[in-house]
Amino acid sequence: MSNGRAIVVGAGHNGLAAAVTLARAGLEVTVLERADHLGGGTATQELTLPGFHHDVCSAVHPMAAESPFFRAFGLAERVELLTPELSYAHALAPGRAALAWRDLDRTAHGLGRDAGAWWALLAPLVDDIRRLSELIGGVFSPLPHLTTALRFGWRALEQGTRAWDTRFTTDAAAALLTGVIAHTNQRLPGLGAAAPGLALAAIAHSAGWPVPRGGSGAIAQALADDLAAHGGVIETSTRVTSLDELAEADTVVLDLTPRAFAAIAGDRLPAGYRRALERFRYGDGVAKVDYALDGPVPWLAPELREAVTVHVGGSRADMVRSEGRVASGELPEHPFVLLAQPSVIDPTRAPEGKHVVWAYTHVPAGSTADRAEAVTAEIERHAPGFRDRVLAVSSRSAADLERHNPNYIGGDISAGAPSFLQLLARPRPALVPWKTPLPGVWLTGASTAPGPGVHGQSGWHAARHALAELHLPAPSLAP
Numbered sequence: 203m204s205n206g207r208a209i210v211v212g213a214g215h216n217g218l219a220a221a222v223t224l225a226r227a228g229l230e231v232t233v234l235e236r237a238d239h240l241g242g243g244t245a246t247q248e249l250t251l252p253g254f255h256h257d258v259c260s261a262v263h264p265m266a267a268e269s270p271f272f273r274a275f276g277l278a279e280r281v282e283l284l285t286p287e288l289s290y291a292h293a294l295a296p297g298r299a300a301l302a303w304r305d306l307d308r309t310a311h312g313l314g315r316d317a318g319a320w321w322a323l324l325a326p327l328v329d330d331i332r333r334l335s336e337l338i339g340g341v342f343s344p345l346p347h348l349t350t351a352l353r354f355g356w357r358a359l360e361q362g363t364r365a366w367d368t369r370f371t372t373d374a375a376a377a378l379l380t381g382v383i384a385h386t387n388q389r390l391p392g393l394g395a396a397a398p399g400l401a402l403a404a405i406a407h408s409a410g411w412p413v414p415r416g417g418s419g420a421i422a423q424a425l426a427d428d429l430a431a432h433g434g435v436i437e438t439s440t441r442v443t444s445l446d447e448l449a450e451a452d453t454v455v456l457d458l459t460p461r462a463f464a465a466i467a468g469d470r471l472p473a474g475y476r477r478a479l480e481r482f483r484y485g486d487g488v489a490k491v492d493y494a495l496d497g498p499v500p501w502l503a504p505e506l507r508e509a510v511t512v513h514v515g516g517s518r519a520d521m522v523r524s525e526g527r528v529a530s531g532e533l534p535e536h537p538f539v540l541l542a543q544p545s546v547i548d549p550t551r552a553p554e555g556k557h558v559v560w561a562y563t564h565v566p567a568g569s570t571a572d573r574a575e576a577v578t579a580e581i582e583r584h585a586p587g588f589r590d591r592v593l594a595v596s597s598r599s600a601a602d603l604e605r606h607n608p609n610y611i612g613g614d615i616s617a618g619a620p621s622f623l624q625l626l627a628r629p630r631p632a633l634v635p636w637k638t639p640l641p642g643v644w645l646t647g648a649s650t651a652p653g654p655g656v657h658g659q660s661g662w663h664a665a666r667h668a669l670a671e672l673h674l675p676a677p678s679l680a681p
Contacts, residue, residue: 421656486612
C-alpha cells in the first residue's frame with residue numbers, strides 16, 4: 203500500500219538521495235530529469251574518445267566518504283571506492299611537490315619544521331571527524347557539538363583571514379593547505395573558503411579522498427538501482443516548466459537552483475520568499491578540460507605520478523594572485539588548476555596503457571573563454587612532454603557548462619557562491635531551509651544547506667522533513 207505520491211525533479215545525487223529515502227518510506231516515487239542521463243554532476247561519459255571514461259563534473263569524493271547519508275546508505279558496500287594513500291599533492295614548482303598523505307603523521311613529517319604546526323591544526327579535527335561531519339552536514343548548529351564547533355570555528359577564523367600567515371614558516375605547508383582552500387572559487391583568504399577547505403583537509407587524513415571504480419557515475423547508479431528496487435521510476439529527457447505539471451503529487455522535491463524554482467513556481471510564491479530567492483548570489487565559474495592520453499602524465503616531481511588529485515598552483519601567493527584576478531573579473535595568466543588522474547588507481551577508466559586527466563580552472567561567471575591552452579600550459583610547466591601524450595581534448599567554457607546543466611549558473615558548479623554567510627543561510631536563513639512556503643514542496647541541491655559537494659545530505663534532509671510532515675518515520679537506508 204502506497205503512502206502517497208512523490209515527484210522529484212532532477213536526478214542529481216541530491217535528488218536521487220531524496221527519492222531513495224521517500225521510496226523506502228513507502229511512497230510511490232517518480233524522478234523527472236531534463237537531461238538524457240541521470241546523475242547531474244555525478245556522471246561519467248566518454249567525452250574524448252571511445253573507451254576513455256571522464257567524470258562530467260565531480261571526480262574525487264572526500265565528502266561522500268564521510269557523509270552521514272552515504273554512511274547510512276552503505277555506499278562503500280555498493281560501490282568500490284578506491285582510496286589512495288596519497289590523498290592529494292601540490293605542485294609547488296617544476297620538480298618540487300608537497301604531499302598530503304592519508305597518514306597525518308607521515309604528512310607532518312614531510313613538512314619539516316612545519317610538522318608541528320600542521321599536526322596541531324588538523325589533528326583535533328581528524329580525531330573528531332564524525333562529529334565534524336554531522337556539524338557541517340546540515341544547518342550549522344554548534345550546540346549539539348559545541349567543543350567541535352569551537353575547534354573548527356577557531357581554525358576557520360585563522361585560515362580565513364590574514365592571520366593564516368602566522369602559522370606556517372615554509373612555502374610547502376602554506377601551499378599544501380591553500381590548494382584545498384582554493385577549491386571554493388573565491389578571493390583568498392576568506393571564511394567561506396577556509397571552512398570547507400579545512401573540512402576537506404581533515405577528511406584527507408581520515409577517510410581519505412576516494413574515487414569510485416568506473417567513475418563518479420557509479421554513485422548515481424547505485425542510488426538509481428536502490429530506487430528501482432523500491433518501486434521508483436526515473437524518466438530522463440523530461441523537462442518541467444511549471445509546478446502545474448506536478449499537481450498529482452502529494453510531495454514534490456526540487457533539485458534545482460532558487461532561480462529555477464522561482465521560474466517554475468511563478469506567482470505562487472509569497473513576495474517575501476521570492477525576494478529571498480532573488481537575493482541568493484551565484485559565484486564565479488569554472489572552465490573544464492578533459493584529456494585522453496597515450497601514457498601517464500610525465501611529472502618532473504616523481505611523487506606526483508602516484509597522486510590521484512594534484513593541485514597545480516605554485517605558492518600561496520601565486521594562488522592568492524590567481525584567485526584574486528578571477529574575483530576581479532579577469533583571466534589569470536597562470537591559473538590555479540585542480541587536476542585528477544583517476545586512471546593512476548583505476549585502470550577501467552581508459553584502454554590498457556592509456557590514461558585520462560580531468561582538470562578545471564576558475565574563471566569569471568559566464569566566461570566564454572576556452573581555457574584548454576592555459577590549463578595545458580600549466581601542466582606542461584610541471585610535466586614537460588605532456589602535450590605530446592595528448593590524444594584528444596574535451597574543453598568546456600563556463601558558458602558551455604551552464605548550457606549542459608542549467609543548475610551551473612554562469613558556470614558556477616557550486617550552484618551558489620559559497621561565501622561565509624551563504625554557507626550559514628542557504629538559500630535563506632531558516633531552521634528548515636529545504637522547506638518552501640508551498641505545501642508539500644521542498645527544495646534541495648547544492649543551493650541549499652549544507653551546500654556543494656557530493657554528500658547527499660541536502661536531499662536526505664529534505665526527504666526526512668517531508669516524511670515528518672506526512673507523519674511517516676524516516677526509513678533505514680541500509681543495503
